[in-house]
Amino acid sequence: MQAVSPSLSAARDSIQLPIFRRVAPEQKVVSAPKPEATVASGGVPPVVHCVDKLVLEDLAAGDKVVVKTANTTYNLEMAGDLRCKVIPGKSSARSGDAVLVGGLNADASEHTPNRVFVGGRLAYQFPDEEHCILTSVVESIFWVRAGSVPTPPAP
Numbered sequence: 001m002q003a004v005s006p007s008l009s010a011a012r013d014s015i016q017l018p019i020f021r022r023v024a025p026e027q028k029v030v031s032a033p034k035p036e037a038t039v040a041s042g043g044v045p046p047v048v049h050c051v052d053k054l055v056l057e058d059l060a061a062g063d064k065v066v067v068k069t070a071n072t073t074y075n076l077e078m079a080g081d082l083r084c085k086v087i088p089g090k091s092s093a094r095s096g097d098a099v100l101v102g103g104l105n106a107d108a109s110e111h112t113p114n115r116v117f118v119g120g121r122l123a124y125q126f127p128d129e130e131h132c133i134l135t136s137v138v139e140s141i142f143w144v145r146a147g148s149v150p151t152p153p154a155p
Contacts, residue, residue: 049143053117056082056100062146067122070136074122076100078146086124094133098124101132108134116141 054065061080066073073089082100101123103116116122122135 046144049145051141051143053115054141054143055115056102057114059100060146064144064146066142067116067135067138068140068142069122069138072135074135084124094126096126098126098133100124103138104134106137 059065059078059082061078063078065076065078065084067076068074071090072093075087075089077085077087079085079097084098084100085096086098087095100116102111102113103120103122104111105120108121111123112120116138118138118141120138122138123132125132
């Protein structure tokens with residue numbers, strides 16, 4: 001091992017590193033939710049039913065259904081007579097008024113016109129299209145009946 005020359009060690013000792021100050025992280029202000037963001041009926045959320053099978057004849061106007069598939073989530077706002085507004089989670093997918101056609105099993109070999117179920121596929125059709133839209137396999141179904149907001153308990 002070689003000895004460090006005196007001029008090199010003197011130069012190294014004379015180098016001053018910048019001094020860094022630790023700055024406290026900026027505090028974020030979290031505001032309370034806006035009053036208009038709460039549920040209209042006194043802040044009580046609607047009753048959400050998680051179902052394995054959805055019988056289409058049980059759906060009424062005003063019902064909301066959320067179908068989560070392997071690829072995206074579909075929000076269905078029922079208008080009555082199996083008509084609904086479809087709002088897919090992917091912005092590239094078409095949304096709009098459609099008709100629920102029912103479901104198919106996972107390999108699309110058996111059509112179930114009166115129900116949609118977990119493990120199957122959801123089928124719907126836009127009025128101006130010839131063919132149905134067939135989703136990927138359904139992983140979960142959530143159903144909110146129209147007017148299913150519970151009454152708050154009396155004080």
